[in-house]
Amino acid sequence: MNERIKDAESEGPAGGWGSLKSIARIYGETWPTPAVLETLRRQNKPGGFMCVSCAWPKPANYHAFEFCENGAKATLWEMTTARCTPDFWKDHTVTELREWKDHDLEKTGRLTQPMRYDAASDRYVEVSWDEAFAGIGSVLKTLDPKSVVFYSSGHAGLEASYLYALLARAYGNNNLPQSSNMCHETTSVGLTKVIGSPVGTIVWEDLAKTDCFFFFGQNPGTNSPRFLHPLQEAKQRGAKIVTFNPVLEQGLVSFVNPQNPLDMISGHETQISDHYLQVQSGGDVAAILGLCKVVVEADDIARARGEKRVLDVEFIDQHTTGFDSFIHCVREADWADIERESGLTEAALREAGDVYVKAERVIGVYGMGLTQHSHGALNIAMLVNLLLLRGNIGREGAGCCPVRGHSNVQGQRTVGVAEKTKLVPMDKLKALFDFDPPTDDGTHIVDAIKGLMRGEIKAFISLGGNLLRAVPDQKAAEKAWAAQELAVMVSTKLNRSHLFPAKNAYILPCLSRSEIDEQATGNQAVSIEDSFSHIHGSIGKRTPAAQTLKSELAIVTGIAKAALAPSPKLKWDEWTGDYGLVRDLIEKTYPEDFKDYNERLFTPGGFYRGNGAHERIWETPEKKAIFTTPEQLNSLSFADRPGRYRLLTMRSNDQFNTTIYGYSDRFRGIEGTRDVVLMCEEDIAAAGLKAGQTVRLVSDFDDGTRRVLGGLTVRPHTLPRGTICSYYPECNVLIAIDHHDQLSKTPASKSIPVTIEADG
Template sequence: MNEHLTDPASEGPAGGWGSVKSIARIYGETLSNPAVLETLKQQNKPGGFMCVSCAWPKPANYHPFGFCENGAKATLWESTSARCKPDFWNDHTVLELRDWKDHDLEMAGRLTHPMRYDADTDRYVEVSWEEAFSGIGAVLKRLEPKEVVFYSSGHAGLEASYLYALLARLYGNNNLPQSSNMCHETTSVGLTKVIGSPVGTVVWDDLEKTDCLFFFGQNPGSNSPRFLHPLQEAKQRGAKIVTFNPVIEQGLVSFVNPQSPRQMLTGEETVISDLYLQVQSGGDVAAILGLCKVVVEADDDAKTLGLKRILDVEFIEQHTTGFDRFVDCVRTASWSDIERESGLTEPDIRRAGQIYVEAERVIGVYGMGLTQHSKGALNIAMLANLLMLRGNIGREGAGVCPVRGHSNVQGQRTVGIAEKTKLVPMDKLKELFDFDPPTEDGTHMVDAVKGLMSGHVKGFVSLGGNLLRAVPDQRDMEVAWAKQELTVMVSTKLNRSHLFPAKAAYILPCLSRSEVDDQATGNQYISIEDSFSHIHGSIGKRSPASEHLKSELAIIAGIAKATLPVNPKVTWDDWTGDYSLVRDLIEKTYPEDFAKYNERLNEPGGFYRGNAAHDRIWKTPEKKAVFTTPDQLNSLSFPDRPGRYRLLTMRSNDQFNTTIYGYSDRFRGIEGTRDVVLMCAEDIAEAGLAPGQTVRLVSDFEDGRRRELGGLVVTQHALPKGTICSYYPECNVLNAIDHHDELSKTPASKSIPVRIEAEP
């Protein structure tokens, strides 16, 4: 495929008037106060607040409009004028609300008061903060520490996250699963194994100096639109972009910059991908092996002709191990096997490989299209292999670039939200707070879900998120969730996780990031970490949605004081009054990453906490970067067979994670519904179906359990044969909790084995 590739269902390029209209629609639907426009002007700028959407970096030379479509939607969504007050429950029961859609629940507006579930009336009732904390503390004291899980989404700032992890460890466990368990944990595990770093190696300057980007399973148009600006700039200076993705994502096809008056007036678009290859779901291992084969063959030819080597021999010899075994695998791999497993042709892979060979500095970009497979870690190792062949890790304009999906999901790990004890400096915690931290590893999200289903987990505290919609085996999870002794949800709006309350259940409403967080020493800064390992200060300036809201940090402190014994070195009130004191603690715990933390908090572009692999220091057991020889040519744990499809779950242009803003997926031409299954014309015909027909998807995961999702309308779409698509989180009911990456346990949501059944 070439630069003229397009999706016939799409309304056109990413950005442009479509982006403006989409933002305007959300502005109208949320009835946000016009003052929100001033809030948007402060977004992603020093002295302003950092976006609550994706974790894309904020450049030092920021633009007057530092937000994208998704970031604007997220801000407008939280700035709604609608309020979900206690009297909302006069008209609704919990059971009734289970029939509401996710979008409608959130449209009820911002939560305004702490609430406790009343089983007699099947409603939530208002309580004071003191009553809420006291009730939560009483149950936590009664439960065994191993029975309680402290989950966090990627929203809370570094200060609250540090104290949340401290709360769990003072309570007596390391049960700190996090939203990365369900998306980029494969990055943390997979990259660490091969380059010794759990995060990407690229910084902003690399984007400005690269001459080629290879994309795998990442969709900037919907998930990180601010990425489109450096991509456009790269194209304008002559850089090449190659994309491997089963779905045609418009943001990687073409882009009209909404911040360019000329482009908006003329409709002039920038073609993003020079080559766009629709690899089949699970086929990236073979595709990347094919690219490596092109590189090795080109190097063999160069040696024969006495020309400059294609491989970076010096880098390979000095910085890597495992090359000889890997290159033998590359040479013996057959093109017929590569074509079969990737779903691509040899000529197309050769075209992509030649672009890689000719580039001086290459960045490998990826998203959950690589991480969410049974062999997701192998996908990442293969990408690292490709980059290492030409020394494209640890030098200017090159590197590996995972794109994180939540604003502070990476930073929370950095400051101690981790279930693995080896990732946390327990000795420092012991010294600082005079206690013995628990030494046993805690629960991963998969283990937590299994613990809920078995009854071993009896209490769940959720710092943000909508866990019941985010995890696999949703229906079983709902039943198990409601059987607990305690559920605590720190939230801004209603979501489905509130509708299956435990015996004791609390909703604790928190401030949004754009709102004033007024404490004893005034309005407080928080901080977040972006995907490039830069730390940014963030301060809200909007009036809070309710005078009864508390910050996430204040809520954590309130729970801790009601639960834990007094410790003179643990001063919750002081920390709540002055967040800079918490930053001092973080600096003492992680001195290399956070030196002069408070001094550098508002540096334009954030301050860099460093990355050893970026400097070619490999913190692997081998002290070198590791070439990985694949043991199979796909990233699946199941074979193909007649009637079995690979279901790829996707996000709409009109959502962020489990938050559904509306029903307009303009890039795919789907309006007014999410109840669809996308299939190519050949698959539709072979299955004896027709566009517009209603079908049911049934899990084909071989554990003897039936999982199904009905009422889906067959919709013809440009996809590889055998790959079908439908929306997340609705399709989580089809994914088994045991279907996950082998190393990280990240759910394999991009290749769920399913069958299709026609409905009457």
């Protein structure tokens, strides 16, 4: 292996026996029913069920096992035989459970009954579904609609999501924030601004035709392991992979394919990245500017020699605007400034830039390492600049590839779960359902939490998720959450958000996607959208964890009937009995995206709803793709100063979002704990600290509030100077609610200003 990208802390490559052992450990903890093996066999295949984990596409030509380590863990976790029944609350109070770890809360098992919080006993007590819906509806009827928030995670299918958005608008608001507000909203806003598309531009076939991948702040080994298969295939055909990431992520270092018997027996590793550049947190703007400088210099040389141009001049002239200003910025940029702001050497950037120059077709891949900064949209604009220089958007084997986190987070936006009215065809809703949808924009999750803290938000309905664990300023949010009039959580398992009950608080247990959803017309299918804008049908075959569970769609319609006045056009019961009718409504609302929806539901590989930028149709005001001239060389809103570090929050391979499957982060050599802070040895020495010392992190955001996370053990790790790492969501207590991307308000979780103090 190339010594430049060897990770000394890792216990081995991604995939391989480590992956299988990790799955086996979760199997031993959850003891799912034997039917889990059949469920895994059907996972992510046509006519099967779609994984509730990441949103990576499901290919038409699937593998024998079309699931990854985290996908298997998610399925095992939901198919556990453990049950959190009403009897659980005989032995535990809500206050007591606040001391439990996230992992232990979820290990109590699947929720089985609707529950209402009883303040007198500090416990949740069992209620019937009718009682729950009636109680929720009665409170909603007393509140100003603008004070109620309808939040959703990416778990619910398109059908339930569409009706959820309809419920909110019929109730009287567009307060429909979603989990993308906290991760890829920067993509939705940033990409739309420069190419007119809120989502990525590639399709599955492009993966096999590209000459090169450039990765920025994305970790497939943990967050989208099925991506490793096309990356391995790309390497086998000679494609190049260049990675920019502050952290050495094992999935982009090496991979042993667990579905290849020869690889497993021999231990043969595929080296993934040809170049791995550990850019400092917030330094991607400068790094990409350096790459662009290499491209422009190569074009100057080619032009002087009378050779083929490196820049795609025809594409730039026909399809872009802003080129002259940007190219002037590139020429004027000083390498010393680029090195200082990126933390990389000119030589390393020139090597990477040379790979880009020589590749005919390039895919730019990114994750939250670009989106979750104060100027995350600038990061994305800079990546688009790089791609535009050589016409690498809107042709085969090339494009922009943001990798979404949750299974249907992109699709929920597509069918109307959006707080911005310009994203929703309100005229069609009015015609279909005979009511006047509200015209004011709703609230973003950051503004919703701030409104909660001010006492202006009186109720939260949460369709899935663990919102209180995911938001910034967690301690203040918990206090404000409990002061609400109403909190409703649609959940499969117990989580921390249940432990700060409002004056009226309900837990509504729902089916998982792998379970039979029996309604009036039989077992119902649902659908989801992947990161490549393809729609997939999903149908469960497993016996529900409890016969008392309801589907997410049935819960939405139950709340709607209780909270809204009857209307002949709002046919909640009919829609609950036949989800195909809901798909018909989606098709009528979005006819171009969902033509022949029911007929194409189980198309192998999903059916493509289209993307203008993929066809070089730029839906920007200028009707062209836009070059962006950066006003600064980093994505930060604060300056460096002595003792201030840039904290990057990370996930382990033993978690998905806020769900903690265990305490093994084998890729970083961390076992049995999450209470660590990773630092390079030079920073440890300069700070007067020692490996193994216990410290606390203190927010250094300039708003006068002291935010502290203590009990962390210092661990040496291979990182750039000034960049330190610790785990999400534990570090959310350190993030100020106002520390977010300037355009999208996505929390800046990858560059949090902190100081370090000795603990105790």
